[in-house]
Amino acid sequence: MANVNPLSTRLQIQVQTGTMADGSPKIGTYSFANVSPQASDDDVLAVGQALGALFAEPLLQVVRVNQDALSSATA
Numbered sequence: 001m002a003n004v005n006p007l008s009t010r011l012q013i014q015v016q017t018g019t020m021a022d023g024s025p026k027i028g029t030y031s032f033a034n035v036s037p038q039a040s041d042d043d044v045l046a047v048g049q050a051l052g053a054l055f056a057e058p059l060l061q062v063v064r065v066n067q068d069a070l071s072s073a074t075a
Helices: 041-052
Strands: 003-019 025-035 059-071
Touching: 003 041, 025 041, 025 059, 041 059
Parallel strands: none
Antiparallel strands: 003 025, 003 059
């Protein structure tokens, strides 16, 4: 089994900035770095929703992006 070492976490807020010609939503993404990798998913969601409420555009999705280093497990 691999060892996982959390490196960093980003919070992305996706909002609808308009509509494409075919009717699909045009999505804008705002990214916030330096989120603690130890932050719970519920906390990241709550912060994302609070930040999303500050935008004029409707909030579509809150995304957590984790970057982990993987290494082989040693016996």
